[in-house]
Amino acid sequence: SNVLTQPPSVSEAPGKTARITCGGDNIGSKSVHWYQQKPGQAPVLFISYNTNRASGIPQRFSASKSGNTATLTISRVEAGDEADYYCHMWDSGADHGVFGGGTKLTVL
Amino acid sequence: QVHLQESGPGLVKTSQTLSLTCTVAGGSISSVDHYWTWVRQPPGKGLEWIGYISDTGSTSYSPSLESRFTISGDTSQNQFSLKVTSVTAADTAVYYCARGHYSGHDHGPLDYWGQGTLVTVSS
Numbered sequence: 001s002n003v004l005t006q007p008p009s010v011s012e013a014p015g016k017t018a019r020i021t022c023g024g025d026n027i028g029s030k031s032v033h034w035y036q037q038k039p040g041q042a043p044v045l046f047i048s049y050n051t052n053r054a055s056g057i058p059q060r061f062s063a064s065k066s067g068n069t070a071t072l073t074i075s076r077v078e079a080g081d082e083a084d085y086y087c088h089m090w091d092s093g094a095d096h097g098v099f100g101g102g103t104k105l106t107v108l
Numbered sequence: 109q110v111h112l113q114e115s116g117p118g119l120v121k122t123s124q125t126l127s128l129t130c131t132v133a134g135g136s137i138s139s140v141d142h143y144w145t146w147v148r149q150p151p152g153k154g155l156e157w158i159g160y161i162s163d164t165g166s167t168s169y170s171p172s173l174e175s176r177f178t179i180s181g182d183t184s185q186n187q188f189s190l191k192v193t194s195v196t197a198a199d200t201a202v203y204y205c206a207r208g209h210y211s212g213h214d215h216g217p218l219d220y221w222g223q224g225t226l227v228t229v230s231s
Contacts, residue, residue: 033217035155042204042224043155048217086155090215095168097145097208097215102154 004087004100011106012077020072020103022087030089032070034063037084037102046085047072074105082107110134112205112222120199122231126192130205130222131185138163138183143208143215146179146190148201149224156201160208160215161188195229202226 005023012018022032032050035043045054047063050070060075074081087100116128130144137144146158159169161179169177176195181188192199203225206218 031211031214031216035218037155042221043218044221045217045219048209048219049211054219084154088155088217092215094171096159096170097157097218099147099155099157 004089004098006085006087006100006103008101009104009106011108012074013108014077014079016077018074018077018081018105020074020085020105022070022072022100023068024089024098024100025068026091027065027068027070027089030092032063032065033088034070034072035086035088037086038082043086077105077107079107081105110207110220112207112220114203114205114222114225116203116225116227118226118228120195120227120229122196122229123194126190126195126199126227126229128190128203128205128225128227129187130189131187132207133186135207135220136183137161137181137186137188141210143210144179144181144188145206145208145218146177147204147206147218149204150198150201158190197229200227200229 034047037043050065063072084102086102111133113131120126143160145160157170161167161181167179176193178191205222207220209216
């Protein structure tokens, strides 16, 4: 079964660039999607298919993938970006979805 | 606009069966372009994939979960449901239903989510 590993927390000052990683053995051959979840709210799709921003998502949010690591990059971090971020991919061998453990972004 | 709404009891007694329903508006659970999922989140913890039902009614579940979980669909009501038998305190969580998007043969992202419903298991 595939496992996606994210750092539990990332902190960055306003205006700086924050990077959240998502690692997994089979990420290289899979599509990775990213969600933002704020306290008390449902997750929201931010990035699909490795790099595609969902409708209405600011260009400050981007994502990439290299080898077995996918990275969500948040440029010019704002206080409103504080949230939990989750990566997600499909385990086609087992026919189910897999989430990373989530990363809490703190804006200092 | 697609809207998903979970419904069900907020409190279930230990060892009983938890039943939740997701009502879909603005889209059909019979759509060949989409699959329909259940995800849960224990308090203070991360998202956990439970399983999904396809447009044809086939289902699949996370292998890390026991066989206590069953997903079914009702096309006449445009709803899909989750049943969890023999619940314990470990099943206490916010339960979300969500729509997944197919792309070719790939199970793609979850583009619409319900607001979630908190289910507490207590004796």
